[in-house]
Amino acid sequence: MTLSASPLPPPLYYRLLIKLLKPLYYFKIKYIGDKKDKSISGHVLKDELNQRFGKIYPALPQRQQIIWCHAVSLGETNTIAPMIDELLTQGFGVWLTNTTHTGYARSQICFAHAIADGQLVHSYVPVDAPQVIKSFLQHVQPCLAMFVETELWANTLYILAQQQIPSVLVNARLSEKSWQNYQKIAAVSHSMMQNISLIIAQDNESAKRFRQLGAASHKIRRASSLKWSVNSxxxxxxxxxxxxxxxxxxxxxxxxxxxxxxxxxxxxxxxxxxxxxxxxxxxxxxxxxxxxxxxxxxxxxxxxxxxxxxxxxxxxxxxxxxxxxxxxxxxxxxxxxxxxxxxxxxxxxxxxxxxxxxxxxxxxxxxxxxxxxxxxxxxxxxxxxxxxxxxxxxxxxxxxxxxxxxxxxxxxxxxxxxxxxxxxxxxxxHQDAMDKQLAMICPLLPSLNISKPTLATGDKTSDVL
The missing domain is CATH 3.40.50.2000 (Glycogen Phosphorylase B;)
Incomplete structure (x- = not known):
């Protein structure tokens, strides 16, 4: 599997919009935030702002090859947890980011041992502004970026493609409503579909919708949902x-x-x-x-x-x-x-x-x-x-x-x-759902201890589109 040969920049209006929204988002987090969340002290808020806006990051995981995994909130964190555990077992380091405070708190609990052992590092996700993303990637230097379910950002995917860092949307799902919303920003969606390396859809309808947004058939795979592979x-x-x-x-x-x-x-x-x-x-x-x-x-x-x-x-x-x-x-x-x-x-x-x-x-x-x-x-x-x-x-x-x-x-x-x-x-x-999705990701990973099973030809969504 090869990376995108020609990274496609997001349209100008998107880049300008992000530039305008960035200071507003900073203001919202710093001065408005979630007043009901008592866990957010001044020190915690400062760490969050530093991490979201590319100022200061924690030290790197104590592993040679690092995978950046982004899970928006609690549900996505629970969904991806078994796969992260397996990647850690195979010798990869993981840099895990969350968007919400609930997801961040869940990650702290779920991966407490891996964090303490220096195998996994945890932070808030950087905002989708080019300089922030470049700063984040320069620090983390991931060998792969992995996004859970439907969390895609156009600038981030473009810069990953520019830097030849593979990007994967795991357990991907695209509802009819979300698909219609993405169609309204067709140029942005097309750039994301061009720049992403692999989409692993959890159902046939999602696979078809990603194809209709502009993803090439060879980039799309189909596998059962990771939700079946809960870590109990x-x-x-x-x-x-x-x-x-x-x-x-x-x-x-x-x-x-x-x-x-x-x-x-x-x-x-x-x-x-x-x-x-x-x-x-x-x-x-x-x-x-x-x-x-x-x-x-x-x-x-x-x-x-x-x-x-x-x-x-x-x-x-x-x-x-x-x-x-x-x-x-x-x-x-x-x-x-x-x-x-x-x-x-x-x-x-x-x-x-x-x-x-x-x-x-x-x-x-x-x-x-x-x-x-x-x-x-x-x-x-x-x-x-x-x-x-x-x-x-x-x-x-x-x-x-x-x-x-x-x-x-x-x-x-x-x-x-x-x-x-x-x-x-x-x-x-359905307990093999995680193994199947991991097998699809393996060709994009550098060689460590992890085995790389051969994909069955029936796994390609071109068979179902």
Whole structure:
């Protein structure tokens, strides 16, 4: 596989727009920012500004060859984590960047050991301004740039192509809406499709849309979503967790509402009220896990307004037999709650976010409920539905639908267990997704310890376009 022979610069209007927006973005971060995020101290903000605008960067990973990997937020970080672990195992260093504070915090937790060992370095993503990108690349000197799902920037891709650094869009997905938006800036899109080295699409429709934006067929591959390759090592409950949950018995129904957004918590709490009013479910425990840490206190106030007996993980409050709602207001423990639960509601799906990853609960054999907004993972949702591992309800007004699905599985643990096993078996069938995508990237990587499997001819999207 060869790199683009003729890098194509973004159109002039795009370069001028970025130049105009750069100082405004600096002002926004420094003086507006996210006032609800208490983790952002003056020192942390200074580091963020230095990293985003190319002033000061951390020291390099202690590896000869470095891969730059960009994951926008928490979901993308979770998606790419198994592949990063494999690349680290094979001897590459990784420079991981995030856009959001939530993604940054997740990366700090997820790769704490690799950061401490000097194998992985972590920073905020540089803004898409030529001088900033050149400064970043001069410091990092990556052998490959890897972007997760749909995060593409025209100046960045152009400079990578100029410097003959391969660029890959892994686990690529392009919805109909996003495709239409990219078509509105056709010249920008065309330059990006010209400059990128490889696109690994997670579905046939995305592959076709990238081709329609101008990507050459030989640059596009097709593989199952990396969401199937979740890293569930952290799902094991530790001894301290066992002591912490000692008052939970196997007879007590437990459900988790995970990665919830504004508008979903109220629906979830209303359903919990209804469940507690049913004699057979009057001792049901709800574990509530908001998606964004800056909303933890807001959700706690909401729980209090509903007058539930509740406890908070961040305050090390134990779950007792009287606890009706448990606010899991810490980061990096979601898989533990999925493992503990009889049923999982996956958030971002009853409000128009697109739905978070249902493979995570399926990987620990927990049956799943989601709302109607699942455009970010619609194929996975359809596959889990087909094996009766997932039930889909409506939006955040569909209290009755959510209640009915929960009541069905909480009242019949045998059916719930079977549904969970169905989902788990499906996850097992797709566990090679990461290996397949990595095999497609390998020809662009320098030789280290990593093997480079030969691609099957059927992997080319020219066969499906």
């Amino acid at each position: 090592v952290s799902s094991k409950l530790t001894q301290s967790d066992a002591l912490f949950t000692q008052n939970i018995t196997t007879k007590r129904p437990i459900w988790v509402a995970a990665s919830t957004h504004a508008g979903e918590e109220a629906a979830v709490l209303k359903v919990q009220q209804q469940l507690l009013n049913q004699p057979q479910l009057s001792h049901t425990l709800l574990v509530l896990v908001p998606r964004h840490p800056e909303r933890f206190d807001e959700v706690a106030e909401m729980i209090e307004a509903f007058d539930f007996q509740y406890a908070r993980r961040s305050q090390q409050q134990s779950i007792t037999e009287q606890t009706q709602v448990y606010l899991a207001d810490t980061m990096g423990e979601l898989m533990r709650w999925y493992q503990m639960a009889d049923v999982a509601f996956v958030g971002g799906s009853m409000v128009d976010i697109g739905g978070h990853n249902p493979v995570e609960p399926a990987s620990v054999a927990t049956p799943i409920i989601m709302g109607k907004y699942t455009q970010s993972c619609d194929q996975i949702v359809a596959q889990l539905q087909a094996v009766d591992a997932l039930q889909q309800v409506g939006d955040n007004e569909d209290i009755a639908g959510l209640y009915k699905s929960l009541e069905f599985w909480l009242n019949d643990k045998m059916l719930a267990k079977q549904a969970g096993q169905n989902g788990y078996q499906l996850v097992c069938q």
